[in-house]
Amino acid sequence: MGKNLTKRSEDYSKWYNELVSKADLAENSAVRGCMVIKPYGYAIWEKMQAQLDKMFKETGHENAYFPLFIPKSYLSKEAAHVDGFAKECAVVTHYRLKNAEDGSGVIVDPEAKLEEELIVRPTSETIIWSMFKKWITSYRDLPLMINQWANVVRWEMRTRLFLRTSEFLWQEGHTAHATKEEAMKETLQIVEIYKSLFEDHLAIPTVIGRKSDAEKFAGAEETYSIETMMLDKKALQGGTSHYLGTNFGDAFDVKFQNKENKQQPVFATSWGVSTRVIGALIMVHGDNKGLKIPPKVAPHQVIIVPINPKNENEKEFNNFVDIVANDLNKNGIRYKIDTSENTPGFKFNFWELRGVPIRLEIGLQEYKDQKLTLCRRDTGEKTSIKHNDSSVITKMLDDIQLNMYNSADAFLKKNTIELNNYKDLKEKLSKDNCFVKAYWDGSAASELKVKEDTKATIRCILEDVDNKKLKCIVSKKPAKHIVIFAKAY
């Protein structure tokens, strides 16, 4: 329970690992780097999925499903893409097992070797554009706006539950457009959708900008990134939206005939958000008692704890609990009643650890007074309300959602500093984490120097500048951009 949880301030990393495990969100499997998402963790993912899926559909996207396997040769078709993804792939080489002749067990049948090896998708641009080639011939076929909910595999050497796992769940959007402008508009529309997921639903403030060339997606012209700040002041990239230009269209020879019967290139975007977001949710809101889940994505928004150890007036008391539950149900509030044999204290810790936004206590006093005691997970405040007034609870859930966002936003603002002097930057980042806002000359050399000296990278380019008086914090040469430097997950 919460009591046995390592303090967040003591060892952030240990606190995170323990919390994921104790709150029953996920655990490691026997397959190195592959996690099991447990029911409580998966329920949070389902809530996020539902929100994203709704927003995708409202903006004209359709879901589809493409093969898990990608022929090895496909990965090579886009030059930058293969360099970025070929290193860390699970490779299928055979399609059959058989019993060993010496009776020692099951072995791979050497006769069932594939002519061409198959890669378990690390991302699906190549297989999807091989299909888009068939689907796109005329301007009438555009725009084509597809999303896929899927598992992907990137063989990782060092893994952490949710944050970096060899297999993870995500959505990947892939769209095709007749013009650059339209594709760029789509890239930015998705950024807005992701921003809404983070800010409006997960109560996580965002910093949004373009990636530097060193950090952008392998095969993209531009990558926009949703950056978030964890409570250890490190950055976590929550989602990315890529403008791919005609790179994949060209690689797979996709052209469309415009209204004037001319063959034209096709412009692409791709974008994704993964189960990694659950890691962000934990690390932005959690405390020494455990998770805090924002009401909008909480599997249970209210946990009802009936307290009647001696079962006094059992029937009437239970009836009262049911009336309260029905009232919540009628008002669309997701609740659960904890009727287990555990003590009230155990239950309080248990559900605090799991981050349920409101605990609703019903003891004999509450029953007699026809009142309810509410306890907020975000502030710990207790309130007494009339038993049949669940509009108060709805309002409190809204307030918790807002309060959680405001706390996280204040933290982000407090820990984002502007610096102009390289010595200050080095000193600051050697002592503590933070987001450093600074001028950059746009050179790979300056970017690399910061990384080598401080381990911080350019999280995103906030804006471009065109003023010769502004100097790069590293090189003192004229600055081209304002960027955020930070250490990242």
Place this chain on the structure above:
Amino acid sequence: MGKNLTKRSEDYSKWYNELVSKADLAENSAVRGCMVIKPYGYAIWEKMQAQLDKMFKETGHENAYFPLFIPKSYLSKEAAHVDGFAKECAVVTHYRLKNAEDGSGVIVDPEAKLEEELIVRPTSETIIWSMFKKWITSYRDLPLMINQWANVVRWEMRTRLFLRTSEFLWQEGHTAHATKEEAMKETLQIVEIYKSLFEDHLAIPTVIGRKSDAEKFAGAEETYSIETMMLDKKALQGGTSHYLGTNFGDAFDVKFQNKENKQQPVFATSWGVSTRVIGALIMVHGDNKGLKIPPKVAPHQVIIVPINPKNENEKEFNNFVDIVANDLNKNGIRYKIDTSENTPGFKFNFWELRGVPIRLEIGLQEYKDQKLTLCRRDTGEKTSIKHNDSSVITKMLDDIQLNMYNSADAFLKKNTIELNNYKDLKEKLSKDNCFVKAYWDGSAASELKVKEDTKATIRCILEDVDNKKLKCIVSKKPAKHIVIFAKAY
């Protein structure tokens, strides 16, 4: 369009393949045996998913996610299971690619060989029970009722879109119980849920029973099967629910401590329904014009076709169309307006091919009379209704749903015959497909003889009999069961 569709009676198999392709449900990919589920096909799958998921949750199941990969040694832990699944697996042997030294492209890095090969899950009993071992220690941990939505891979030599593909999507349920009785109750509860999916939502009547030993799941004690009849009178197994006894619990050494502190074995079930169901939907309801989708799972329940070729009174006309659409929306009817540049005739064929239950035509006459013309996909009947009376449409959708079920049910009943004479069975099945209800002695020999003589298998055991006068249709020995023989997909 429908006009180019091969007639169902002419070549059923060709009709099916063309329909899947022309109605934009799915197509083959470059990866042998792996399909692409296109947006329209996927939208049908999402509707089925939503229904099943709701029913699973209402009966206390929780979703979770387990790794895609299974260590090779896990498959061997349950003896019958490995025999059933080891033959047709995708095997991951390496985890990295690299550039070939001769510049010829990307090759598998021989140094990145896995110590133990990983199998892409053909089904997840083994990996899930390896986790259940950690999760189950006490009677308090039971029952454990988990469902997973996932992709699985079974390397198939001959594949057909939806019906048999190397990769497919499915849900797989895995539950653990303290007693045999409880596990068996769960097995049968799931049968009822599947029956409801098929009958109430897909308008497909079912025949339900146990599988013979030859046909049951590798590792199961009992397999219950949902059998359905296609329009070519062949059977398609729509879903299965397995009682696994303690086979997997024993194989993974899972025990629980009961209230008396005694170590007890754990009883299991598993059950699944896959994208194959979409194949059934096509083959039970489709006709020479294309698909017929039951309203409850139709992505669009109503297609609105505005017909105003010369754009007369354009603004007022379009306004009228919007009013009609808003009325449908308010009544929770899923609709789409076809505003493409195609001719009305093209649109009629296009949406008939895609099986939309109701076409709503709005021409200038309808606009003037403030009326709507409805055309039912199931019967072709046309009706004229008042423009603001969408309750008529809701009622018509219910009626279509029922009518489609009744037609399929009449067809199943008509083509299910009872036989007592082996010569009749052979003759009947040599001329035509059908479901033959007959007595069986329970022997593998009799079962095999039917299969060799007619290609029909025992689809399921309907009931057991205990009357020495009743004789097996094959051996004339005393019968033990009433079964259904049929050729199957």
